[in-house]
Every structure is written in C-alpha cells, then in structure tokens.
Amino acid sequence: MARVHRSRAPGIALFVLGVAVGCAPEALEVAPGLADDPVRYMEEVAYRRGVLERDLTESNNEYAQERLALYGLEGVGWDVLPPGDAPSLPLSLDEADLLAAGADLVFEADSAARLEPESIPATDSEWLDLGRRVFFQYPLRPDPIYTALVGLPGALEETGFLQDDGVWVGLRLVDDGAGGVAVAPTCAQCHASLQPDGSLSAVLSNRDMDVGLARLLVMDTQEGGLPPELDSTEAADLERLGPGRTDVLSDQEFNPYALPDFGGLADLPFLHHNANWHHRGTATLAVRCETLFITADSGRTRIPRVLSWALARWFQSLPAPTPLDEAPGPEAKQGQQVFYDSGCANCHVPPLYTSDRVVTVDEIGTDPGAGQSAVRWTGNYRIPSLRGVGRTAPYLHHGAVETLEMLFDPERTEPGHEFGLALTAEERVALLAFLRSI
Ligand code: HEC
Numbered sequence: 001m002a003r004v005h006r007s008r009a010p011g012i013a014l015f016v017l018g019v020a021v022g023c024a025p026e027a028l029e030v031a032p033g034l035a036d037d038p039v040r041y042m043e044e045v046a047y048r049r050g051v052l053e054r055d056l057t058e059s060n061n062e063y064a065q066e067r068l069a070l071y072g073l074e075g076v077g078w079d080v081l082p083p084g085d086a087p088s089l090p091l092s093l094d095e096a097d098l099l100a101a102g103a104d105l106v107f108e109a110d111s112a113a114r115l116e117p118e119s120i121p122a123t124d125s126e127w128l129d130l131g132r133r134v135f136f137q138y139p140l141r142p143d144p145i146y147t148a149l150v151g152l153p154g155a156l157e158e159t160g161f162l163q164d165d166g167v168w169v170g171l172r173l174v175d176d177g178a179g180g181v182a183v184a185p186t187c188a189q190c191h192a193s194l195q196p197d198g199s200l201s202a203v204l205s206n207r208d209m210d211v212g213l214a215r216l217l218v219m220d221t222q223e224g225g226l227p228p229e230l231d232s233t234e235a236a237d238l239e240r241l242g243p244g245r246t247d248v249l250s251d252q253e254f255n256p257y258a259l260p261d262f263g264g265l266a267d268l269p270f271l272h273h274n275a276n277w278h279h280r281g282t283a284t285l286a287v288r289c290e291t292l293f294i295t296a297d298s299g300r301t302r303i304p305r306v307l308s309w310a311l312a313r314w315f316q317s318l319p320a321p322t323p324l325d326e327a328p329g330p331e332a333k334q335g336q337q338v339f340y341d342s343g344c345a346n347c348h349v350p351p352l353y354t355s356d357r358v359v360t361v362d363e364i365g366t367d368p369g370a371g372q373s374a375v376r377w378t379g380n381y382r383i384p385s386l387r388g389v390g391r392t393a394p395y396l397h398h399g400a401v402e403t404l405e406m407l408f409d410p411e412r413t414e415p416g417h418e419f420g421l422a423l424t425a426e427e428r429v430a431l432l433a434f435l436r437s438i
C-alpha cells in the first residue's frame with residue numbers, strides 16, 4: 001500500500017495544514033446553503049455532496065478519496081444503492097443460551113420489523129426516539145464471527161457484551177437466508193454502556209468490549225484459524241488490543257483507537273481522534289454515519305436517510321459525561337490555578353475544555369500511527385474535551401494510558417503530551433482533583 005504521506009515533510013507541510021484548518025476562526029461557520037436540514041439531506045444529492053466536501057478536513061487520504069469518488073453523486077456510486085434496513089429481532093439471553101447449546105433457531109419474520117417509518121418524524125422528540133432505536137437496533141451486516149461467538153458458551157460475557165432487560169445489547173438476530181438466524185452487530189456493540197444509575201446510554205462507550213478477544217476465541221475453535229477474508233489481523237495484534245479499543249483501519253498496521261464517548265459530541269469541533277472531519281452539525285454526522293453504514297456493508301446497501309439523520313440527531317442530544325467528583329474540595333480550586341498556569345487552557349479551553357484548533361502529530365508527540373495511517377492520515381490529533389474526564393479512562397487517542405494519575409506521572413514511559421509532567425507532587429495532586437471535578 002502506498003504511503004505517500006510519510007515521504008512528505010511533516011514538520012512543515014502538516015504544521016501549515018494545522019494552522020490553516022484548525023485555527024481559522026471560520027472553522028465552525030456553516031457555509032450558506034448547507035445549514036442543517038433533514039429534508040434537503042434526504043432529497044438533494046447536491047446538499048449531501050456539499051456537506052461531504054465542506055467537512056472532510058483532508059481530501060487526499062484513502063478514506064476521503066473513497067467517499068469523494070462514491071458519495072453524493074447524481075445517479076451513480078453509493079447514492080443509487082438499495083436501502084438496507086433488514087428486519088431484525090433482539091437476541092434474548094435465553095435464545096443465546098439455546099444457540100450456545102447447539103440449537104437451531106427459526107427466524108420469526110412476522111415479529112421482526114424494519115425501522116424506516118412511513119412518514120418522517122414530525123417533532124424533535126420523534127426524531128430522537130427514532131435515532132435511539134437505530135443505534136440499538138439497526139443490524140449491520142451479519143457477521144460469521146459474532147454468529148460463531150454466540151455459539152460459544154460464556155463468550156459474550158467474556159468479551160464484554162452488556163445485558164439489559166433480558167437481552168444482549170449490541171447484537172441482533174437476522175434471517176440467515178435459509179430461515180434460520182444469523183447474528184449482526186449494531187452500533188451499540190461498542191458505543192453503549194450502563195450509566196451509574198443502571199440506565200443504558202451512549203454517553204460513554206463500552207470499555208469492556210474486547211473485539212480482539214472475540215476474534216481470538218472464534219479463531220481457536222476453527223481448524224486452521226479463520227478463512228482469509230475474515231482474518232485481516234495478526235493474532236498478536238488482536239491480543240494486545242485489549243478491551244475498549246478497536247483498530248478501525250483496513251490496512252495491515254496496528255493502529256488501535258480508544259472507543260470515543262458520544263456524550264457532549266455536539267460540542268466537538270472535529271470528528272475522530274485524528275480530526276478528519278470538521279463537525280458543523282447534524283448534517284456532518286449524518287453523512288459521516290451514512291457512509292459508515294455503507295462501508296460496513298461493503299458497499300452493498302445504504303441506510304435509509306431518514307434513519308441516518310435520526311441517529312445523528314440523537315448523537316447530538318447526548319449530554320457530556322458528568323464530573324466524577326461532584327463535591328470537590330479546596331484542592332480542586334488550587335488545581336484550577338495549576339491548570340491555567342501550566343498552559344492547559346490554551347488547548348483545553350473552558351468551558352468545553354477543547355478547541356477548534358488541531359495539534360500536529362509532531363507537536364503532541366504521542367504515538368503517530370493513527371494520525372499518519374495510510375488510510376486516514378491528517379497529520380493531526382484533535383484536542384479532546386475534558387468534561388467528565390475522570391470517567392473517560394483509558395486516555396489518549398489509542399487508550400494507552402490507564403489512569404489520570406499515570407498521564408501526569410513524571411515516570412510515565414508512554415511518549416507524548418508532556419504537559420504537566422514537571423509539576424511538584426502537591427501541584428499534581430491539586431491538578432488531578434481539578435480534573436476530576438470538571
Ligand atoms: C467495533 C467497535 C465499533 C462499532 C461496532 C462502531 N464503532 Fe463507531 N467508533 C469506533 C472507534 C474505535 C472509533 C474512533 C475512530 C476514530 O477516532 O477514528 C469510532 C468513532 C465513531 C464516531 C466518531 C466519534 C467522535 O468522537 O468523533 C462516530 C460518530 C461513530 N463511531 C458512530 C458509529 C456508528 C453510527 C456505528 C454503527 C454503524 C458505530 N460507530 C459502530 C468503534 C466502533
């Protein structure tokens with residue numbers, strides 16, 4: 001695979017990009033004519049194209065090139081794919097037990113419904129309700145890995161799947177084409193978690209989800225490993241992935257990404273750890289998610305657009321994670337001063353504790369893999385919001401630092417983000433108290 005970007009002069013070219021893209025005050029303005037509008041998104045191909053071109057921050061990586069070649073074009077490419085929206089059913093704990101015991105289940109097509117509504121939602125609360133259902137219920141392509149995983153007793157618990165109300169969250173039953181059942185993941189597989197009050201939400205992602213282990217468990221049961229089309233990753237990489245991380249790229253490099261949290265997503269100026277999308281509203285997210293559904297189905301179907309808009313609208317409504325420490329003591333106040341004195345607020349600008357600028361891979365010094373991958377390079381990382389940061393471990397784009405204490409430990413061996421490493425022990429304790437209070 002060509003890796004043209006590596007031969008660039010990153011120090012110069014990418015820094016200029018960072019300044020041009022990240023610091024421009026117009027970065028968050030919506031171009032005239034492309035304001036959020038579900039009807040235009042659903043009906044006008046030029047609107048969808050406009051949003052794509054407006055919001056990709058780097059048009060020359062493989063991720064962008066694929067979308068620019070296939071999306072938002074009249075009469076060709078992804079716009080003319082048949083809509084997906086296969087009927088699906090929840091996977092109850094009982095049914096999973098039966099499958100693990102080797103039973104053959106029949107797909108009860110009569111009780112399975114599609115999600116696409118007869119008419120578009122009339123109120124914001126109807127949009128939100130539909131979006132939530134898409135998140136938890138829209139089946140991605142049935143995946144032989146998950147079908148096999150459900151067949152292994154105890155494997156769903158072991159790999160971090162959640163249970164709620166007697167069903168497995170993040171998996172759906174679909175027709176296997178022969179009247180039996182196959183298992184399809186949903187977006188909730190990685191992006192849902194149980195809140196401290198026991199409710200199911202997407203404010204925080206599923207930090208127990210171990211997709212590498214899921215593959216390994218299935219590989220162990222298949223003679224000679226997985227067939228080549230399923231086995232894109234080395235076993236060693238799957239093992240070191242661990243819970244709460246995924247390698248979302250289709251290259252052969254090991255580029256783990258921490259699962260991002262959707263709480264407060266509406267306020268982030270960029271999408272993805274490497275900031276490859278400007279985030280200017282629901283339309284950005286709708287196009288980003290629509291293209292994900294298409295690539296997740298290898299370009300065979302597209303999600304009905306009323307559903308991708310509803311999902312995007314729902315994502316935008318999720319509140320930021322709350323502070324871990326809701327009754328902070330005086331130390332937190334001192335820590336706020338340390339935060340300002342150490343220059344943290346230059347990048348993590350209150351009250352959102354993020355900023356509409358990006359930081360080059362060289363400047364931040366953390367693992368450059370995800371920022372420079374052949375598939376999605378931008379040369380940059382976004383500045384994560386620190387709201388609720390006490391709850392969002394592990395840290396950095398690749399989740400390589402397990403706790404806040406470790407991030408500011410002067411002995412830390414994980415490279416990069418050297419801010420706050422030269423504090424006195426007292427200042428450090430105060431800074432940590434402050435971070436837990438925001
Ligand atoms: C196997 C785990 C997994 C599944 C399943 C999954 N995602 Fe993600 N998602 C990730 C990871 C990892 C990232 C971070 C990627 C990056 O930063 O480049 C991500 C990033 C995102 C983002 C950007 C968030 C941000 O903070 O910028 C959105 C939006 C998103 N996913 C939506 C979805 C939707 C919609 C689905 C269902 C079609 C889905 N995801 C399914 C792992 C997953």
Ligand code: HEC
Nearest residue numbers: 342343344347359364366381382383384395396397419420
């Ligand atoms: C030059 C801009 C900049 C400065 C200054 C800065 N940060 Fe960051 N911070 C970043 C970036 C960029 C990341 C993400 C790096 C990555 O993912 O590889 C980050 C990540 C973090 C994270 C991890 C968040 C997460 O969700 O993974 C914390 C916590 C944090 N910074 C706190 C601080 C504190 C405290 C200070 C001051 C001592 C500080 N930062 C100074 C840019 C900055």
